[in-house]
Amino acid sequence: MEVIAATWATSSLAQENALNMTQGVTQISQEVYDLHMLIFYICCAIAFVVFGAMFYSIYKHRKSKGAVAAHFHESTKVEIIWTVIPIIILVAMAIPATKTLIAMEDTSQSDLTIKVTGSQWKWHYSYFDQEIEFYSLLATSQNQIDGVEAKGAHYLLEVDNPLVLPINRKVRFLLTSDDVIHSWWVPDFAVKKDTIPGFINEAWTKIDEPGIYRGQCAELCGRAHGFMPIVVHAMTESDYESWVLEKQAELALAKEQAQAALSSVLNLEESMQIGEQIYTDRCAVCHQANGQGIPGAFPAIAGSAVATGNVDEHIDIIVNGRAGTAMQAFANQLTEQEIAAVITYQRNGFGNDTGDVVQASDINQYTSQDQTTEEEL
DSSP states (O other): OHHHHHHHTOSTTTTTTTTSOOOOSBHHHHHHHHHHHHHHHHHHHHHHHHHHHHHHHHHHTOGGGTOOOOOOOOOHHHHHHHHHHHHHHHHHHHHHHHHHHHHHHOOOSOSEEEEEEEETTEEEEEETTTTEEEEEOBOSOHHHHHTSSOOOTTTTOOBSSOEEEETTSOEEEEEEESSSOEEEEEGGGTEEEEEOBTOOEEEEEOBOSOEEEEEEEOSOOSTTGGGOEEEEEEEOHHHHHHHHHHHHHHHHHHHHHHHHHTTOOOOHHHHHHHHHHHIIIIIHHHHOTTSOOBTTTBOOSTTOHHHHSOHHHHHHHHHHOOTTSSOOOOTTTSOHHHHHHHHHHHHHSTTOOOOOOOOHHHHHHHHHHHHHHHHHO
8 A cells, every 4th residue: 555655646746637647847748648638538539429329329219119120231331431430530549649659769869868777676876977876765764664653745755865857958868777677757757667687778858847756666676666766856957057066076075985984993883883774774675674584585684694604705795796686786885884884783783793893994805806806807
């Protein structure tokens, strides 16, 4: 029910169009809406004529009035009529539909290109030629999901890092996935495109009005499918340019801080505090907040041979992931300090109590050796 409620709340115009599709905030979405209404009215007209003739015939030629059924076989005129009329109707429907479909697929002459990568269960956005990339994760608290807290206005439709786009510019999307099939869907833009591992699909939008627009993954992509929202913040062109500069500065600062963290040494308490937050945000969806996992689907952290065994093996799994499973590589998703902290948390939480405190420098040393090995191969 939570997933159904979240999907229904996706469009900003859901209440206004409770019995119809949204008109959206782009020219294409308006064309799709107009096409939908045209086909709807044509279908209504056909239904009116067909059912009108049927009910009239039933009433006019009923047996109680002494009507006798006519006996005839074949009529060239009737057969021509019921063949030609449907053809005309289909052509009348096909012409505007084809124009709209062609326009929806025309990604040429774009002003901005963004790569969208689906990942269980988050989105990764990469802005071409602007050195901006980030992950966008569900921001709804676990307490709301568990029913401990009252659900917010945008329950399951809020993220930590929204996709930011300028209005009045044609934005081209390149969509792919790094694990299973997802689907990037924002109803207000009339954009719904599958993200498929090993393939790149294209879509585009040109937003007319500033605002915040929400969507969801529309492909059943696993147990947390309903926790993979999309939030797009459309800004005026001047505000967007300011945001780009701020985001670039923010990412540059984050890189500097990550580099500085290599020389820092955190104690167990500090690492556990950071690691618990990372675990809650990134790991709990599979391994559960109590570390018990889901039998048959996701392994437990509590008492795990990995979390209580060789540290290098533990680092390798977090950094590089595990092929053939839902365990992703977090090398490009977390800083080295965050990886070190979450490993420390897993090795000392849930009753594991190994006493190990992994540092950012340990992760850096491991990844450097890993890269050297790959280059030699």
